[in-house]
Amino acid sequence: xxxxxxxxxxxxxxxxxxxxxxxSAVAFMLTTFQPKTEVRLGDGVFSVSIADDEAERxxxxxxxxxxxxxxxxxxxxxxxxxxxxWMKGMKIPIDIIWLNEKREVxxxxxxxxxxLGDTKTYIPKEAARYVLEIAAGGAVQNGIxxxxxxxxxxxxxxx
Numbered sequence: 115x116x117x118x119x120x121x122x123x124x125x126x127x128x129x130x131x132x133x134x135x136x137x138s139a140v141a142f143m144l145t146t147f148q149p150k151t152e153v154r155l156g157d158g159v160f161s162v163s164i165a166d167d168e169a170e171r172x173x174x175x176x177x178x179x180x181x182x183x184x185x186x187x188x189x190x191x192x193x194x195x196x197x198x199x200w201m202k203g204m205k206i207p208i209d210i211i212w213l214n215e216k217r218e219v220x221x222x223x224x225x226x227x228x229x230l231g232d233t234k235t236y237i238p239k240e241a242a243r244y245v246l247e248i249a250a251g252g253a254v255q256n257g258i259x260x261x262x263x264x265x266x267x268x269x270x271x272x273x
Contacts, residue, residue, distance in 0.1 A: 153188060153246060154265040155211070155219070158256030160248060164268065166190040175247055176203030183255070186248035190268060194243045198235040204228035207250035209258075212242035217264045225250045 149164040165171045165187055175187050191197050199210050205228055212221040221238035246264070 149269055151188065151266050151268060153186070155246065156253070156256040156258035156262055158184060158248075158252065158258070160184050160186045160246070160252075162186045162188040162246070162266075164188050164190060166192075166268070174199075174204075175206075175208065177205065179205055181206055181208070181249040183249055183252060186246055186252075188266065189245040189247070191243055191245070194241040196237050196241055197245060198237045199223075199226075199245055199247075200232050200235045201226060201228055201230045202232035204231070208247045209250055209253040210236055211246040211248070211253060211258060212238040212240070213244040213246065213264055214241065215243045217244065217266070219258060219260050219262045219264070222253055222258065222260065224253055 149166065151162060151164060153160045153162050161184060165174060166189075171189050171191070174189070175181065189197070189199075194215050197212070207225050207227050210223040210226055211219055214220050220240040220242050223236045226236060244264075252258075
């Protein structure tokens with residue numbers, strides 16, 4: 115015997131579809147409207163998202179399955195210190211580049227492996243305000259070396 119379609123089944127189905135649409139829209143907005151800028155460093159021009167608050171800095175590139183050769187993340191720590199970077203939740207190897215207040219490269223870690231997770235923290239030899247994370251091999255491919263100066267504009271600088 116075939117049971118009749120019930121009203122509560124329709125309500126549950128419609129609610130589920132609406133929740134999926136809302137979740138997709140929120141995910142799209144978070145990735146699309148996250149602050150971004152362009153970083154020129156060495157021979158490269160990188161399109162980067164900006165991590166300028168504690169939650170974004172902790173998350174970093176964790177969970178990212180791939181990173182294009184000209185993509186990355188720029189961390190703005192507001193002050194110069196020897197900011198440590200860990201690989202917790204990372205799925206890909208990266209190059210980590212520390213920049214001082216003048217936006218000069220002060221330290222580089224190349225090909226940091228994701229396997230180290232949260233067991234390894236990379237710490238620069240000098241104080242830095244910014245950290246740029248790019249795809250592994252990007253520092254060499256773009257001729258990035260200690261002393262190079264990055265060019266980028268952050269939102270607060272445009273006001």
